[in-house]
Amino acid sequence: xxxxxxxxxxxxxxxxxxxxxxxxxxxxxxxxxxxxxxxxxxxxxxxxxxxxxxxxxxxxxxxxxxxxxxxxxxxxxxxxxxxxxxxxxxxxxxxxxxxxxxxxxxxxxxxxxxxxxxxxxxxxxxxxxxxxxxxxxxxxxxxxxxxxxxxxxxxxxxxxxxxxxxxxxxxxxxxxxxxxxxxxxxxxxxxxxxxxxxxxxxxxxxxxxxxxxxxxxxxxxxxxxxxxxxxxxxxxxxxxxxxxxxxxxxxxx
Amino acid sequence: xxxxxxxxxxxxxxxxxxxxxxxxxxxxxxxxxxxxxxxxxxxxxxxxxxxxxxxxxxxxxxxxxxxxxxxxxxxxxxxxxxxxxxxxxxxxxxxxxxxxxxxxxxxxxxxxxxxxxxxxxxxxxxxxxxxxxxxxxxxxxxxxxxxxxxxxxxxxxxxxxxxxxxxxxxxxxxxxxxxxxxxxxxxxxxxxxxxxxxxxxxxxxxxxxxxxxxxxxxxxxxxxxxxxxxxxxxxxxxxxxxxxxxxxxxxxxxxxxxxxxxxxxxxxxxxxxxxxxxxxxxxxxxxxxxxxxxxxxxxxxxxxxxxxxxxxxxxxxxxxxxxxxxxxxxxxxxxxxxxxxxxxxxxxxxxxxxxxxxxxxxxxxxxxxxxxxxxxxxxxxxxxxxxxxxxxxxxxxxxxxxxxxxxxxxxxxxxxxxxxxxxxxxxxxxxxxxxxxxxxxxxxxxxxxxxxxxxxxxxxxxxxxxxxxxxxxxxxxxxxxxxxxxxxxxxxxxxxxxxxxxxxxxxxxxxxxxxxxxxxxxxxxxxxxxxxxxxxxxxxxxxxxxxxxxxxxxxxxxxxxxxxxxxxxxxxxxxxxxxxxxxxxxxxxxxxxxxxxxxxxxxxxxxxxxxxxxxxxxxxxxxxxxxxxxxxxxxxxxxxxxxxxxxxxxxxxxxxxxxxxxxxxxxxxxx
Numbered sequence: 001x002x003x004x005x006x007x008x009x010x011x012x013x014x015x016x017x018x019x020x021x022x023x024x025x026x027x028x029x030x031x032x033x034x035x036x037x038x039x040x041x042x043x044x045x046x047x048x049x050x051x052x053x054x055x056x057x058x059x060x061x062x063x064x065x066x067x068x069x070x071x072x073x074x075x076x077x078x079x080x081x082x083x084x085x086x087x088x089x090x091x092x093x094x095x096x097x098x099x100x101x102x103x104x105x106x107x108x109x110x111x112x113x114x115x116x117x118x119x120x121x122x123x124x125x126x127x128x129x130x131x132x133x134x135x136x137x138x139x140x141x142x143x144x145x146x147x148x149x150x151x152x153x154x155x156x157x158x159x160x161x162x163x164x165x166x167x168x169x170x171x172x173x174x175x176x177x178x179x180x181x182x183x184x185x186x187x188x189x190x191x192x193x194x195x196x197x198x199x200x201x202x203x204x205x206x207x208x209x210x211x212x213x214x215x216x217x218x219x220x221x222x223x224x225x226x227x228x229x230x231x232x233x234x235x236x237x238x239x240x241x242x243x244x245x246x247x248x249x250x251x252x253x
Numbered sequence: 254x255x256x257x258x259x260x261x262x263x264x265x266x267x268x269x270x271x272x273x274x275x276x277x278x279x280x281x282x283x284x285x286x287x288x289x290x291x292x293x294x295x296x297x298x299x300x301x302x303x304x305x306x307x308x309x310x311x312x313x314x315x316x317x318x319x320x321x322x323x324x325x326x327x328x329x330x331x332x333x334x335x336x337x338x339x340x341x342x343x344x345x346x347x348x349x350x351x352x353x354x355x356x357x358x359x360x361x362x363x364x365x366x367x368x369x370x371x372x373x374x375x376x377x378x379x380x381x382x383x384x385x386x387x388x389x390x391x392x393x394x395x396x397x398x399x400x401x402x403x404x405x406x407x408x409x410x411x412x413x414x415x416x417x418x419x420x421x422x423x424x425x426x427x428x429x430x431x432x433x434x435x436x437x438x439x440x441x442x443x444x445x446x447x448x449x450x451x452x453x454x455x456x457x458x459x460x461x462x463x464x465x466x467x468x469x470x471x472x473x474x475x476x477x478x479x480x481x482x483x484x485x486x487x488x489x490x491x492x493x494x495x496x497x498x499x500x501x502x503x504x505x506x507x508x509x510x511x512x513x514x515x516x517x518x519x520x521x522x523x524x525x526x527x528x529x530x531x532x533x534x535x536x537x538x539x540x541x542x543x544x545x546x547x548x549x550x551x552x553x554x555x556x557x558x559x560x561x562x563x564x565x566x567x568x569x570x571x572x573x574x575x576x577x578x579x580x581x582x583x584x585x586x587x588x589x590x591x592x593x594x595x596x597x598x599x600x601x602x603x604x605x606x607x608x609x610x611x612x613x614x615x616x617x618x619x620x621x622x623x624x625x626x627x628x629x630x631x632x633x634x635x636x637x638x639x640x641x642x643x644x645x646x647x648x649x650x651x652x653x654x655x656x657x658x659x660x661x662x663x664x665x666x667x668x669x670x671x672x673x674x675x676x677x678x679x680x681x682x683x684x685x686x687x688x689x690x691x692x693x694x695x696x697x698x699x700x701x702x703x704x705x706x707x708x709x710x711x712x713x714x715x716x717x718x719x720x721x722x723x724x725x726x727x728x729x730x731x732x733x734x735x736x737x738x739x740x741x742x743x744x745x746x747x748x749x750x751x752x753x754x755x756x757x758x759x760x761x762x763x764x765x766x767x768x769x770x771x772x773x774x775x776x777x778x779x780x781x782x783x784x785x786x787x788x789x790x791x792x793x794x795x796x797x798x799x800x801x802x803x804x805x806x807x808x809x810x811x812x813x814x815x816x817x818x819x820x821x822x823x824x825x826x827x828x829x830x831x832x833x834x835x836x837x838x839x840x841x842x843x844x845x846x847x848x849x850x851x852x853x854x855x856x857x858x859x860x861x862x863x864x865x866x867x868x869x870x871x872x873x874x875x876x877x878x879x880x881x882x883x884x885x886x887x888x889x890x891x892x893x894x895x896x897x898x899x900x901x902x903x904x905x906x907x908x909x910x911x912x913x914x915x916x917x918x919x920x921x922x923x924x
Contacts, residue, residue, distance in 0.1 A: 017465075017831065035527045035668075043532055043782075050780040050835065055826045058834055060320060062493040064533045066662065067418055068324040083665075090665050115464055116832040123441065126321050130433035134426035135385045139305045139731045141376030143383035147340060150394025160387035160412055163419060167323060190385065197385045 005031035006098040010045065012057055013105045015114050018121075022114065024103070034094040038081060039064060039071065041093055058117040066090040066231065069166030072173070073118055074105040079170035079229040087168060087231045107169050109178035111216045122169050124215040125183065131211035132204040133187050135197050149195050159193040162186045164232045171226035171234070177218030182226040184212050185238035192245055202249035209246050257510070257894055257909045260692040261365040266915045267347075270369045273693070274736055278743035285310030288742055289473040289751070291458055293445045293500050295322030297417075297723060298706025299479030300424035301730025306477075307431035309735055311742075314471055315428070315437050316460060318444045318495055318837075323425045326481055326493040327706075327726060330417025331538035331659065333399065333409035334723040336374040341398050345406040347371045354721060355916050357403045357590050358686070358714020359864035359884060361513070363892070364915060365693060366711040373732045374724055378410055380731060384423040388412050401719035402539055403590035403923070409720045414538050414659045420723055424730065444837065445500040446765045448476065448507045448702065451757045455504075455702035459758075459765045463837060466830040470753035470762055474745045475701045475738055478504060479730065482685035482707040484517065486845045486852065487797070488789025490682035491523060491536040497841040498848050501689050501708050509697035510894035510907060512690035512710035514848065515856035518717055518865050519798050520683035521547075521594035524666055525614040534681040535666060537617070538659055539719040542587045544622035544652065545676070547594070549606040549615050551575045556606050566608070566616055566675050577601055585923040592716045592865045593923060595680035596882075599798050602679070609677055618675035623648035680798060684722060686713040686865065687855075690894040690909070694737035695729060698894075701741060705729035710892065715864025772839050773829050777822030781838045784819045788812060788842070788849055796853050801869040805857040809850055809902060816846040850901040855893055858906065861885035878920065886918055 007030045015022025029045050036044075039061050046056035062070040071088040075081035081091045096102065104118065112120040137143060163186070171182035188205050191197030197204075220239055227236045262273040280288065288311050292303040295317040303315040317325060337350040350371035355362055378396070382388065388410050389397040398407040412419040431437040442463040449457040449470070457472035483498035484490035505511045522537045550556050550566075551573055558564035577597055579586045589597075598615050601607070608614050627648025631639040639647070649672050653660065663671050689697045689704035691711055696703050706726040713721065752758075791811045795804035819842070827833040862871040862882035871883045890911050895904040 033528055033530065036530055037532075037666075040530050040532050044530060047780055047782060050824060050826055053824070053826060056835060058832055062319060062324060062495050063326060063329045064494060065329055065491075065535050067329050067415060068319070068326070068493060070319060070324050085661070086665055090662070092665070092668070094668060119832070122320060126323075126429075126432075126439075126441070129426070129429045132433075134430040135383065136430060137380075137383045138308055139301065139380060139427055139735075141373065141380045141732050143379045146338070146378045146382040146388075147395050151390060152394055153390050153392050156387055156390040156394075159385075160389075160419075163387050163412075163422065164415065166418070167321065190387065194385050194387065196383055 005033050008032055009101040011101060011103045014117055018113055018115055032093055036093045037089055038091040039089050058119050060119050061089055064089040067166060069168040072107050072168055074107060074173055076103050079173040080231050085231060085233055107173035109172045112169060125167050128184060128208050128211045132207035135191060136200060151194060155193050159190050162189040162238050165234050166232060170229050170231060174225040174229035176223060177221060179220045180212050180217040181220040181239045182234055184208055185242035186234045188245055189238040189241045201245055205242060205245035206249050255907055255909060257907055259909060260694060266368045269365050270372055277736060277740045280739050280743050280746060282310050284746040288745060290475050291471060291473040292477045292479060294479035294481060296325035296327035296479060296481060296706060297421055297424055297726030298730040300428050301727050302477055302479060302705055302734050303437055304424060304427035304431055305731055305735040307436035313437045316440045316443045316445060320441055322428060323421060326496050327421045328418045330723055331414045332540040333411035333416045333720040335408050335720045336378045336410060337371055337408060338375050338378060340396060341407045343406045345408050350374060352916060353404045354718060356921055357716055357718040359716055359921055360918050361863050362714030363711050364913060370712050370725055370728050373728045376732060377724060377727045381420060381423050384426060386419050386423040399540055400543055402542060402588045403718045417723060447761045448504045449758050449761045450507050450699060454700045456751050457753060459761050464832055468762060468765060470758045472751035472753045474742055474748060477703045477705060478708050479705045480708045483848055484682045484685050486849050487682040487792045488785050489534050491534050494533060499841055499844045502844040502848055504689060504702055506897050508699045509702060510690040510896050512892050512894045513687035514852040515859060515866050516686035516715045517682060518591055518684040518686060519595045519680045521591055521598055521680050522617060522678045523681035525609055525677055525679040536683060537663060537678060541617060541656060545617040545619050546576055546621055547578050547587055547615055547617055548574045548576045549601045549608060553605060556608060559608050560610060582923045589923045590716055590718060595798060596867060598680055613679045614677040616675035617678045619652055623652055626651035684717055686715060686717055694740060695734050703734060703738060705734050715866055769829060773825055775823050777824045779822050779824060781823060781835055781842050784815055784823060785842045787815050788846060792849055796856055799867050799869055800856050802857060805853050808853045812849045819846055847901040851895055851904055854902055859889055861889040
C-alpha cells in the first residue's frame, strides 16, 4: 500500500448544454488516494474547480453503490472504465497508476443526447418500457397466493439474472452500432421466463422492439462488447430469447 | 386537548382496517377522471401510489429528481421484505409481525397503523409475484425465506442482495403501464421546491427542472409526498447522494407537523470509513448477520497487533475472541435489532477494541458458517472423509450462492477477500424513522397533503426492524393510500380544475425564485459541500449514536452558526437557468441546516432512551439489564410533533399520546 497519492491528468468532455458544441479539456489532479472511488476523485476535482470559481464537471450519480444505474462514464474508451462487473461509482483508483492520463467522456449514442458535460438523456429506455415493460395486473393485492404457481428454480434464477439489469446504458455505449438489444432483451426475458409474464410475451416483444427501433438504437451484429462491459454481467442469451419471442410473434401475427 | 387527531377507527384492532375501508367515502369512476393527484417521489411508496391511483382512474402527475423513476433510492435496499405468510410453518402470524414491529420500535409507533401494516403484508408478496418480481425460490419451486434481526421466525422474502431493485422495478413496471396509457404524466429530473396551500388545503407544488432551471407550477386536488428520509443531514450515510428533506421540509414550513425528527437508525453493518474524501457509506445487508458472527479481540494486545499489521484476525483462537453480541444477548445473539447491535459495536470501539486504523471497526466473520455449510454439503454429497480444505471449498460455495453479490461488492470497495479474512464493519446512518406526522389515513396536518413511506413517521416507532421499510413503502403505496385518499377526494368532486394563476401560486413561485437568486448572489468563498460536511460532523459527534444534554445544546448553537455562515459565504458557480448541480445541492443543504437544528431540539427534549435514540442520562443502573437503554413511559410515551414557528429552534411541540391496548408495554429484552 503506497502512502503517497497519485498525480493524474484528466481529459474531460465539457459541453454547456445539448445545443452547444463540446470539447475535451485538461485538468490535473494531485494526491489521489488509491482507496478513492472514481467519483470521489471527480468530487476532489470539482471542489477544486469551485474554489477557483470555475464550473464543476457535471456527471450523473446517486446511490454510489452500483445499483441505481445513474452513473455513466466512458473512461479510457470503456463504459464504466477498466474494471469488470462494476459501475463507475464502484471503480476504485487502485485500478490506475501515478502519472496516468485518463480520458472521460459521456455515453456516445444517437438515442442518448448529451444534456451537459458527461450527462446524457436516457429517457429512451423509459419509453421502451412504457411500450410493454410490465405484466398487465392491477395493484389490488387480490391476486392468487404467491405460492399458487410453483416456478422451477432454474427459471426463477434465470429471470432474476435478467432482472439484475440496472438500466445504465453501458451496453449501448460500448456497442459500435449503439444497439440497445442487451437491455431490451433482458427486460423481455425477465418476464417471458416466468409463467406470469408468458401470457403477454408476444405482444410485449413486438411493442418493445418497435419502440426500440423508433428511438434510433442500432442493430445487433453479435460483437458481444455489451456483455463484456455490462456491470451486471447480463448474458447475450437474453438477446437470443428476445429474437425468438419477436420472431415467433411476427410469424403468428 | 391536543390539536392532533390520529383518526384511528374504533373497534378491535384486527377489525379496524376492514371496518374503516367499508365506511370510507368513495369517488365514482367518472368523477375520478376529473381529479388531479400529484405524487412526489417514485420509490416504493411513491411509485406504487402513482401506479395504483392512475389505475383507479385519477389523473396523476408524478415527479422525481433522478433521470428515471426506476432510480429512486428504494432501489438500493438489499436484504428483503417481511410478510406474515408463515410459509415456513414456524408459527408466524399477522399478530406476531405486528408484535415484533411494535416491540422492535421500542413502543413508540402507533399500534393501529402497525397492525394494518402487518395485515396487508401478505398481499404485497402476492402482488409482487403477479407482477413478475423474481424472488428467490427453493428447488420445489416455492418461495424461499430468511431471518432478520429482532425476530425469531423466517418471514423475509428476498431476491439475492437486491430485493429493493426488484420490488422497485415491479412498482416501476406498474407505473410504466399507466404512463403508456397516458394516465400518469411523468416528470423526470424535477425537484419539488415548495408546496402551495390555498384556503388551508394543499393545492399544488412548485418545481424546478434540473435540466434547464425552469420553474413551473402544478396544481392538484391532493399532493402525496413520498420523498424518503433525511439521513443525509449527517453528510455521510448510506443514502443516495441526492436523497434530501426538501419536499418534506417545505411542507413542514407550510404547516405540516414534523414528528420525532431525532429517531434515526444507525445500521450496524456498514463498510467503515476510509478517509476524509469519502462521499458516502456503503451498507452490507443485515441478512449477513444470519450467518456472520460479530467479534473483536478479547485482549487489547491483540487489537494493537492487528492494527499494526503484526497479527491477522484469522490467527486468533476462539478463546482469544469476544463475540460480544452472543455474550451480552444469548437469546438473540448476532440477530439483535439494529439499534442494539450498533450501540454494542460503539461500546467495544469506544473501549479501545476497534480493529482498524481509525479504531472504528469490528469483525463480521463467516468462517463458522462456511465450516457448518461445508460439512452439510459434504454429507449430502456422501463425502464422508472430506478434508478441511474440501469442506471449506464446499462451504464457500454455499455462502457464495447466498451472499455472492454482497461479498463481491465488499471486495471491490475494500480490496480484501471476505471469504478468507473476516469483513470489517461499523455502524452508519441508514434510515430515519421520524418524518411528517400523519393520521391513520396518512394525511399530514395540512388537509390534502399526504405522506407515505419513509417520509412519514408512523410505523417504525423509535427503531425499524430489518426488511420492514420495503414492506411499509409498498403497503402505503399499493394498499393504504389509494383507499384513504378517496375519503378526502370524495369532497372534491365539485371543485373542478384548479388554476395555477392565483395569488397563492404566484407567491410560492416568487419565494422559490427569490431563494434561488439569493443563493446565487452570495458568491462567497466556500463550496456547498464544505458546509454540508461541517453540519454532518456536528450531527455525528453530538446528535449521533449517543446523545447528552450538553452535547445537544452545543450542537444547536453550532448548527445555527454554520447556517448563518452558509447564507453569507457559500459559493455557487454557474447560472440560474441551466443545469447547475451545485445550486441543486445548495437548496438541499439549506434545508438540512434548518432540519438539523429541529432534530437536535427534539433529541434534547426527549430525555429518555428509546430505540435508536440513546440518551446517556437514561440507562439502567443495575440488575440484568445494567447498561442498557432505559425508556421512560411515564413521561415520554408520545409522538413529538413539531409545528413550524418562523425559526427551526422555535418550533411548537404538540404531543400525540400513544395508547397500547393490544400489546403490554415492557422493557425490550433480547437477552
